[in-house]
Amino acid sequence: MVKYKPELKVQIVHEYLSTSQNTYDLSEKYQIDNRRIGEWV
Template sequence: MVKYKPELKAQIVHEYLSTAQSINDLSEKYHIGESQISRWVQRYQLNGPDALKPRRHKRNFTADFKLSVINYYQTHEDSMAEVADRFDILPSQVSIWRSIFE
């Protein structure tokens, strides 16, 4: 898995939001997949610029938080990836918590 610098992510997201360039154009310009750029844009729009930076520490989640994520997933038509982006967690965490809950 390729890791991209937060500065590059921010630059691409800024170009997308401030110019008429499409995600497809940016994908070709930077040789980065469209789905990756889409995820960066969505995370930025939901959680701000800090969502593009790497985490420096392990996070611990409360049972209430986990239940609220699962409740949101079950009551909305969002995909697991969309729910994960909304709550700033990994899609695999949503899947694991859902399995445990069931």
């Protein structure tokens, strides 16, 4: 299982909340599974 730095998680969640990007957009940008990003949000 891949561990992600807390700073990266915060950055991605902040980007999700402050823009119109969805988890699919962010998963492509950061190469992280969209379900994982969904867990953080």
